[in-house]
Amino acid sequence: MPKTALILFAHGARDPEWAEPMRRVCACLHEQAPDRRVELAFLEFMKPELRACAESLLAEGFERIVVLPMFIARGGHLKRDLPLLLDELRRCHPQALFELGAAIGEAESVVQAMARHALALVDG
Template sequence: MTTALILFAHGARDPEWANPMRRVQAVIRQRMTTVPVELAFLEFMAPTLTDCAAGLIAQGADKIVVMPMFVARGGHLKKETPEMLAALRASYPHVEFSLGNAIGEHELVVQAMATAALEVAGL
């Protein structure tokens, strides 16, 4: 089974907005050189989740983990993303799709944000 990872971010009109997400992608690629890692966007930017998944499947992925690069689980992750994954599963029934929790809800990230906020505040 070939597993691929899609970092799924919101997107923005300003192309520089994606720079931190591209840095995360680069770090993961350095750590996991045999795992395809792509960055997809919900809106305003390309590629979309659908386009990204199609490209990975064309390259041989038969398991795709979608990691939401969102601070918290709101409407996009509760409604739209499951609908997108349902459509992908219907289009590619031979591919296993899984959806992670919002990255910002992971305890490691919560602790890192708290540490950064205290450091920036000089506390």
Template sequence: MSTPGLLLFAHGARDPNWALPFEAVAALVRAQRPDMPVQLAFLEFMSPPLPEAGARLAAQGCTEVAVVPLFLGAGGHVRKDLPALLASLAAAYPQVSWSLQPAIGEVDSVVQAMAEAALRLAS
């Protein structure tokens, strides 16, 4: 039997307020799926970094982790940096299957939600 986990991955920034929307996403996911371990990780400037967040999920017994980039598009960080970080996690935790998902901004329902929000803001 597999134990799922979710690793949300964001860029990070020097301004701590920048992380608030990402923390809100993580909190909403945790509230909706209290049975599933969820970690929010950052590429730079903020903690925890992805290797630490991945280690936490492995320590919680997760055997299948969906990695969701909280990026609007799949630029260099998602296409190059993230796969390298996941390869390191896979080497360190071979009992865990790390599954890279599309950048959240490329998911149809998210694109639709952004369009609807933009229209509401323009009204």
């Protein structure tokens, strides 16, 4: 089984507080699965960017990198930008396996959690 890491991939923003929910998800993963390697990377405005994060993991001996987009839905960045970034990584590192997950907001469990939260807000 190849040595595997997970990268939570978020858009990024100029306001550093914007990334707090993603940092919380990353921290929860570290608590729930301390033996797994989980990192957070960004498309723009924040560091590390995806390429730097992936190359750092490869330098540590990880052979398989799963990229999970921390986006509500699959828009232009996930349809165009991310595939180009992954294609470049695959060309530069043909020995590594890069896998792309669906946008987290498209997972049924996440949709259901958002619906429960919305109802709880309305119901007080």
